Amino acid sequence: xxxxxxxxAAGEGTRMQSERPxxxxxxxxxxxxxxxxxxxxxxxxxxxxxVGHGGDKVRAAALALDENIQxxxxxxxxxxxxxxxxxxxxxxDASGDTVILYGDTxxxxxxxxxxxxxxxxxxxxxxxxxxxAADPARYGRMVTDGTVLLKIVEWKDADDATRAIxxxxxxxxxxxxxxxxxxVEALGNDNAxxxxxxTDVAALAQSEGLRxxxxxxxxxxxxxxxxxxxxxxxxxxxxxxxRAAALAxGVTLQAPETVYFSKDTVIGRDAEIEPxxxxxxxxxxxxxxxxxxxxxxxxxxxxxxxxxxxxxxxRPGAELSNDTRVGNFVEIKNTQVGEGAKVNHxxxxxxxxxGAKTNIGAGTITCNYxxxxxxxxxxxxxxxxxxxxxxxxxxxxxxxxxxxTGTVVTRDIPEGDMAVGRARQENKPGLARKLFSKLRAAxxxxxxx
Ligand code: UD1
Ligand code: MG
Numbered sequence: 167x168x169x170x171x172x173x174x175a176a177g178e179g180t181r182m183q184s185e186r187p188x189x190x191x192x193x194x195x196x197x198x199x200x201x202x203x204x205x206x207x208x209x210x211x212x213x214x215x216x217v218g219h220g221g222d223k224v225r226a227a228a229l230a231l232d233e234n235i236q237x238x239x240x241x242x243x244x245x246x247x248x249x250x251x252x253x254x255x256x257x258x259d260a261s262g263d264t265v266i267l268y269g270d271t272x273x274x275x276x277x278x279x280x281x282x283x284x285x286x287x288x289x290x291x292x293x294x295x296x297x298x299a300a301d302p303a304r305y306g307r308m309v310t311d312g313t314v315l316l317k318i319v320e321w322k323d324a325d326d327a328t329r330a331i332x333x334x335x336x337x338x339x340x341x342x343x344x345x346x347x348x349x350v351e352a353l354g355n356d357n358a359x360x361x362x363x364x365t366d367v368a369a370l371a372q373s374e375g376l377r378x379x380x381x382x383x384x385x386x387x388x389x390x391x392x393x394x395x396x397x398x399x400x401x402x403x404x405x406x407x408x409r410a411a412a413l414a415x416g417v418t419l420q421a422p423e424t425v426y427f428s429k430d431t432v433i434g435r436d437a438e439i440e441p442x443x444x445x446x447x448x449x450x451x452x453x454x455x456x457x458x459x460x461x462x463x464x465x466x467x468x469x470x471x472x473x474x475x476x477x478x479x480x481r482p483g484a485e486l487s488n489d490t491r492v493g494n495f496v497e498i499k500n501t502q503v504g505e506g507a508k509v510n511h512x513x514x515x516x517x518x519x520x521g522a523k524t525n526i527g528a529g530t531i532t533c534n535y536x537x538x539x540x541x542x543x544x545x546x547x548x549x550x551x552x553x554x555x556x557x558x559x560x561x562x563x564x565x566x567x568x569x570x571t572g573t574v575v576t577r578d579i580p581e582g583d584m585a586v587g588r589a590r591q592e593n594k595p596g597l598a599r600k601l602f603s604k605l606r607a608a609x610x611x612x613x614x615x
Pocket of ligand 1: 175242268335336362
């Protein structure tokens, strides 16, 4: 039987003080809602996201991430129960179970959803996820009898005795799809907020004699993002987990607290990451590669045993094969660098291919942009590009060719040829000495004035 997902993401997020819808704010270079979707990645049913504030932007981002996601709109935010009811038409014919998650709650673990499923499989009709809160603040309070959940009382509606309960509602719910949709249709809004509370499903189900249970998780999982401070905190939490996970899988981090990961960063065993390295989205590092200090990488692939940096920048489309070297102050974009090739110093290589075993000299630049169009530079294998070569694209350099230092390459270089494109040097005998004495005399005359 399938388990479906309803992701609630219609809220305004006023406290973010932002033009951007809350769930599009990012941690680890991925929007909040993408983290929530990842919590549910093991579910095999339909995925429905409920959008409201900034709906068009959230819809576009959700579809870009998952083309099969169903987007439904909640035009007025009348409460969490009302939001779930908006998804009813999409799941009207669905059987199986449904999980509800919040788009602004990024750290619910797939294992926790499994635990809820286990409770459900053992006979519970509705399962709510709770947690023991260090500071229960304004969370909904769970009134229980053992693992049986009698009701959830929202803080606004709770008396002092209920507010003293520290078991709080996370917002995550699992139930049979048909039961859940029937119950949310029946919710009223006679409460302190005048909202349709999803939490009232607990008492409603109880009154029908259904089995309602609570499963608990660690409070760290239920962390929701409501402000920029929460966002910064969530980023810290994510990063420290990502560092621990990298270490646990055999990656060396010399100074873990200075390395920043994206949600999708993949690093192979025995890779070594020196201090102050930033991984933007879309990076894969193969085993045994070394990323030296102060390098910035995004959208790139680094082959086994490659060495990158210090101070290197790999931009989207940089594909470094095994055993390559990219040195200090080198920027590489949309370029395939063949096995064993080296770009060691002060270069920009963009929209290019560099063949195996080729050496790119210091200060080489692919002049790829003419102000309107981008052009490619193709460099063959075992080529030697002399220092300070300008490769004016589109241009190609054949296998085992060479360029002389300072050459401006504007024509293709055939295989095995050497290109020399610079003014011929002339030496003027004794002229330097003459000039020096003239200049020094001028300086002496000036200071004697
Ligand atoms: C909710 C719970 C509370 C729980 C807390 C945990 C209810 C009534 N209360 O309270 O018991 O302790 O979460 O964080 O459910 N949303 C919509 N449409 C709406 C309203 C909300 O999509 O009309 C979405 C929001 O975008 C958000 C989520 O639902 O992702 C939760 O809404 P929020 O307003 O934060 O609920 P709380 O008051 O925090
Ligand atoms: Mg909230």
